[in-house]
Amino acid sequence: MKKFLAITTSLLSLGLVFFGLHNSKAIMIDTSSVHPGEYIQIEGSPAIYFITQNRERQYFTAAWIFKCYQTDYSNVVIFPKNSNLDELAASAAQGVVPPGAGCGLAKSPSSPSVYAFDAVGTRHKIKDEATAYALYGATWAKQIHDMPDFIISLFPIGTPLDNTTPIVTNTPTPLPPVTLTPTPTSTTSTTPQIHTTLWKPSPGTTWQWQLDSVPQDNFVNAEVYDIDLFEATAADVQKLHDAGKKVICYVNVGAWENWRSDAENFSTSTLGKNYDGWEGEKWLDIRATETVYPILQKRFDDCAEKGFDGLEPDNMDGYQNETGFPITLNQQLTFNKWLAEEAHKRGLSIGLKNDQDQAKDLFSSFDFAITEDCVEGEWCEDVSVFSLNNKAVFQAEYTDTGIDFDQACSDAEDLRYSAILKHRNLDAFVQTCN
Template sequence: MRRRGRVCAALLVVLSFSVAAGCSRADHGPAPDPSATAVWRPEPGLAWQWQLDGRVDPSADVPVYDIDAFENDRADVARLHRAGRKVICYVNVGAWEDYRPDADAFPRAVLGEPNGWHGERWLDIREISVLRPIMERRFDMCRDKGFDAVEPDLVEGYGNETGFPLTARDQLAYNRMIASIARERGLAVGLKNDLAQIPQLVDDFDFAVNEQCAEYGECARLTPFVEAGKAVFHVEYSEPARAFCPESRRLGLSSMRKRPELGVWRDPC
């Protein structure tokens, strides 16, 4: 499994997590009516900022921010909106995280093998009836905080050692369920990595998020999203920008280099 852009102590990166930052439902305010506005559809080439390390720093002059669902509150999202930004809500949907405030909502039966990140275990995505209400509550949180879209992480468990006999069909069913609960709440939804299933899922998702396609020589596999007029938000961690930016521009990707901790620093194409 490739790294997925979270801040975890297992890789000598300190996760500054605060349950108090943005987890109080009293701060959410009334939920917007999903039928009142169309779902946002980001177009190819939009510049973006991806910051999962703590509360958002709004200093990057870009039109799109992707930030953690739990570590930011409604006021953080509203501040970005006032500056003219669209805001994506990062949510882990494929693994249990023992440091999240809703960790106790997951039955132990759906918790699989550790996924390589401190305090995390793969989920049995076949148990849709168990996981759907949990994910609905998380997406409700994104909606109620005013986010425009969701970035669901770890949606390719079937290709990893999860402790469960997951199949590609299981993953397709789960990913489509995730897309549906986002859309039901008026949220755009992005497909994170899962390159092998892009042909089957491009119509179900509004944009893509990718890590390290240049390093692995796979960026052309994201072309179906660009051809459909949908943005591909892409990062590299070890490749210098000069090495991947020419191809990213040719393919229409929204690319930048980030440090693994996903803090404020960015080196865009």
């Protein structure tokens, strides 16, 4: 793979290949605990590195490329975000690992062109949908992975595919297996404890969503409960844990609610238009980093301290609504990525709530997705990037829409979603597909 040294050098010159930012908040890691033959990853980063016998780094730009070479993702040692790995950052970068033959297809966000890769990393443009169907079958569209423009441009372009002879017939040769060492630990910090292992629900995980009250007994047959932060106590969360459930913490991050105990902490300048259909709610100015962010951080702290496993942030799509503030798409992306970072700092997994138009930009930062009314809105497939990457999609439909729930269940099964039918007030009622 030494031929890819120039590619990695280009990434280094752009400041895009790194292990951790060296700043006052960096977590000091003993790099002697990182051994040749190991795969390592920084929490929140899609990149995975293979450490060679010479302590050189081979760079997988995304998990889907890594999985072409190694099927066992548990072999990856995950370091906390902002880990200080100066020794390895200064070591030689041997090369970017290409999407090998048989890995799948790729496209960049800025172009409709779809590429296949050969055994040496050359990309070949697929001429049209008919060619894609002939070469890769009826599921060819589901084999496409998003690849950032600056990454895909690093691989040379070969002859376009315009015939029925597949370019790829082999699969990548697996890299050496690894023997894991204990997960690195950080030095004492005043910030919330960082866990290197997050709960990451897989497609098909069953769930119950109950926000109007805290369940006390007669739990439904579901692996996950999603309940309200302010209503639940640590004892309530523990009771669900004792029953074998994982517990998600509901937090409204994009709208102000006048009945919350911390409602008076929000500056009136950050409160926008009334939230149509929901009395007592107003949109929040998510750009107010100095005033809104600390309140949300405190809420996330409370989720972690009560023992929740994951977090449901509500109203993450203000940029598409009449909030009273000129929130842009990029400002929403920045805010949503910040939410994911803050959750992960506290050992909480986090779901992308609705915001389907940004799913492809955000799925790598989030651990699962939650949808409402996607059948009625005809956008369920817009978040399929999650299930395609082995991340759960918790789908909720409502009784007041009159949808055909049997058909919704059939479609959800095809997409590998976990669909339930609920009352709009999210009481204990639930109808499952099974």
